[in-house]
Amino acid sequence: ERERENNPRxxxxxxxxxxxxxxxxxxxxxxxxxxxxxxxxxxxxGKRTMAAASTEFxxxxxxxxxxxxxxxxxxxxxxxxxxxxxxxxxxxxxxHTPPHxxxxxxxxxxxxxxxxxxxxxxxxxxxxIVDKIRDSSENWGFFQIVNHGVPLTTMDEMKASVHRFFHQxxxxxxxxxxxxxxxxxxxxxxxxxxxxxxxxxxxxxxPRPEQLPSTMRxxxxxxxxxxxxxxxxxxxxxxxxxxxxxxxxxGMECAANLGIASHYYPVxxxxxxxxxxxxxxxxxxxxxxxxxxxxxxxxxxxxxxxxVPPRPDALVVNIGDMLQxxxxxxxxxxKHRAVVNSVxxxxxIGAFFGYGSPxxxxxxxxxxxxxxxxxxxxxxxxxxxxxxVGSYNEGIGNTYLPLLKI
Numbered sequence: 118e119r120e121r122e123n124n125p126r127x128x129x130x131x132x133x134x135x136x137x138x139x140x141x142x143x144x145x146x147x148x149x150x151x152x153x154x155x156x157x158x159x160x161x162x163g164k165r166t167m168a169a170a171s172t173e174f175x176x177x178x179x180x181x182x183x184x185x186x187x188x189x190x191x192x193x194x195x196x197x198x199x200x201x202x203x204x205x206x207x208x209x210x211x212x213h214t215p216p217h218x219x220x221x222x223x224x225x226x227x228x229x230x231x232x233x234x235x236x237x238x239x240x241x242x243x244x245x246i247v248d249k250i251r252d253s254s255e256n257w258g259f260f261q262i263v264n265h266g267v268p269l270t271t272m273d274e275m276k277a278s279v280h281r282f283f284h285q286x287x288x289x290x291x292x293x294x295x296x297x298x299x300x301x302x303x304x305x306x307x308x309x310x311x312x313x314x315x316x317x318x319x320x321x322x323x324p325r326p327e328q329l330p331s332t333m334r335x336x337x338x339x340x341x342x343x344x345x346x347x348x349x350x351x352x353x354x355x356x357x358x359x360x361x362x363x364x365x366x367x368g369m370e371c372a373a374n375l376g377i378a379s380h381y382y383p384v385x386x387x388x389x390x391x392x393x394x395x396x397x398x399x400x401x402x403x404x405x406x407x408x409x410x411x412x413x414x415x416x417x418x419x420x421x422x423x424x425v426p427p428r429p430d431a432l433v434v435n436i437g438d439m440l441q442x443x444x445x446x447x448x449x450x451x452k453h454r455a456v457v458n459s460v461x462x463x464x465x466i467g468a469f470f471g472y473g474s475p476x477x478x479x480x481x482x483x484x485x486x487x488x489x490x491x492x493x494x495x496x497x498x499x500x501x502x503x504x505x506v507g508s509y510n511e512g513i514g515n516t517y518l519p520l521l522k523i
Contacts, residue, residue, distance in 0.1 A: 186211050187308040194294055196306040196313035198283055201383045208387040211308045218396055218514065219389075224415065224422040232418070234425060239350075240264035243357075251358035254436055258451030259416050261431040266350075267343045269430060274336045276409050279464040281332040282315060283381040293330060302328050309513075311457050312382045312393045320345070320375040333379075341377060344405060344468040348372040351403060351434060359444060361486060369443070370479065371402040372470045382413065382455065382463040393455035393463070396514045399437040400505055401471030406433040411463035417452040438516055439471055439504065442496050445483040450516070477502040496521045 190211060193199060200209065235253040237246060237260050253260035282290070293315070295303035301324045305314045315333075317324065319341040329337055352366040359365070366372075382393040393413060408414055414425040414433065425433055441450040455465070482498035499507075499521055507517035 183211060190308050191306075194291070194306075195287075196283075197311050198313055198381060198383045199287075201386075206386055208311075208385065208390050212311055212391045214309075214391050214395065218392065221396070222417060222420050222422055224424075230419065230421060230423065232423065234416075234423065235260035236428075236431065237262050238264050239266070247354055247357045250354050254355065254358060254448040256449075257416070257418060258449040259425070259433065259435045259453070261425070261428065261433050263428070263431050265347055265432055267340075267347060267432065271336065271339055271343060272407055272429075272432075275340045275407060275466055276464055278333040278336045279315070279379045279381060279466060280462075282330050282379070283313060283464075285332060289332075290330075302330070310394050311385050311388075311391045312380050312455070314381075315379040317377045317379075318374075319377055321373055337377065340466075341375060341468075344375060344377070345372070347405060347432075348375070348403065348468070348470050351405070355403070355440075355448070359447065359484070359487060361484070365484070365486075366402075369481070369484075370476060371440070374401075374470065374472050374476055376469040376472045378467040378469060380455070380465045380467070382457050382465075384459055384462055385457040386459065388457045388459050391457065393457040396452050396454045398450045398452055398516050399435060399469065400439065400508055401437040401469050402440045402443075403437060403470045404435050405468040405470075406435070407466040407468075408433060409464050411458070411461050413455045413457060413463050414465070415454050415456060422454070437469075437471060438508070438518055439481060439501065442499070442504075442518060442521065443481050443484050445487050445492065445495050447487065450518075452514070471501070472505075477505075494523060497523055 186209065190200075190209065195203075197212075235249065235257055237249045237253065239246060239262055250260065290304055293302055293304040295305065300316070301318050303316050305316060306312075315330070317329065317337060319337075323338075323341070326334055326338070349367060349372060352372055353363040356363050356365040356367075380394070385391060396417070406414070408425070408427050410427050410429065412424065412427040415422040416425055416435075417423075435453065436448045436450050438450045440448055455463075457463070478500055480498045480500050481504075483494040483496055488494055496518070504517055504521075507520060508515075511517050511520070
């Protein structure tokens with residue numbers, strides 16, 4: 118059970134018609150079983166509690182009643198969207214986020230903290246851009262970019278395609294359902310976060326066009342091409358911000374892999390009890406995120422959760438754990454999360470650089486050009502496979518970086 122609770126990606130959708138309204142929706146037998154199980158647990162009051170509520174998810178005491186609810190949910194293959202389409206009014210207990218994850222730090226807007234979330238105009242002068250990227254990567258681990266060259270029409274169509282995929286009939290979605298996040302094209306859900314996910318491995322060996330969902334096929338390939346171009350530019354700028362040659366990080370194959378993760382966050386009946394994505398850092402080198410107008414991304418800064426304001430023309434960039442490792446802590450990988458709401462569904466699309474083969478067997482350590490007697494290596498070398506497995510075993514909300522400290 119520990120492995121299942123620690124796995125951020127499990128099943129997906131297979132109920133009758135998740136695109137229809139709640140009044141028209143016909144729950145499958147498995148979904149009825151889940152709702153009945155939830156009702157039974159609720160009626161028992163304090164006798165039945167979610168084991169993870171008072172400790173970390175991955176260190177929870179096994180609770181057969183919670184396990185039964187998780188199993189019933191996963192067997193529906195409906196995802197959280199299916200639960201909302203079924204008309205639920207209360208959040209199933211398996212989605213209750215432990216209080217220490219929800220309230221570990223207070224939430225504040227950048228305005229309240231007298232802060233300005235970094236926004237970098239890539240149409241500016243090169244030195245100014247590099248200086249701002251350096252400052253943001255060292256102090257925030259996040260920044261937004263505008264005038265990045267990705268057409269607004271492509272960004273809008275990418276967001277629309279995610280809505281199309283998750284709103285289509287289950288008969289269209291079920292062929293992509295899976296439980297293995299390493300698959301080429303896989304539709305996943307899990308029994309922890311209030312979100313559903315479509316993962317596509319776009320590089321170095323992209324899926325054939327016919328393997329992609331028809332609702333996303335053309336724009337996904339177009340958007341991925343834009344991410345390849347933008348990823349190369351970002352690695353150049355980050356290299357220069359480190360005082361290295363522009364091609365240094367690309368030469369280390371930091372953008373040899375590209376995964377596109379499309380998240381769908383349905384409206385939630387009790388958003389104060391859960392998260393769309395639990396507090397975490399990204400494992401790879403760099404992530405580029407496209408978020409819609411709804412917002413919900415929060416970044417941990419100065420011990421506050423700070424909202425990242427959505428902008429229709431902006432993309433969000435953040436530093437991953439592996440980039441923090443190879444820069445010897447010069448650039449920071451920062452915890453972030455996604456909150457949900459009860460009013461409007463949200464989508465976001467993450468482009469992740471540095472996941473999967475062929476990099477899994479490659480070793481990475483602090484870049485030698487950044488080291489000196491005053492700045493010795495802080496981490497031992499590690500293979501990406503070891504790093505990913507170690508991070509997985511550390512559990513939700515934790516990072517493997519401290520275990521690699523010299």
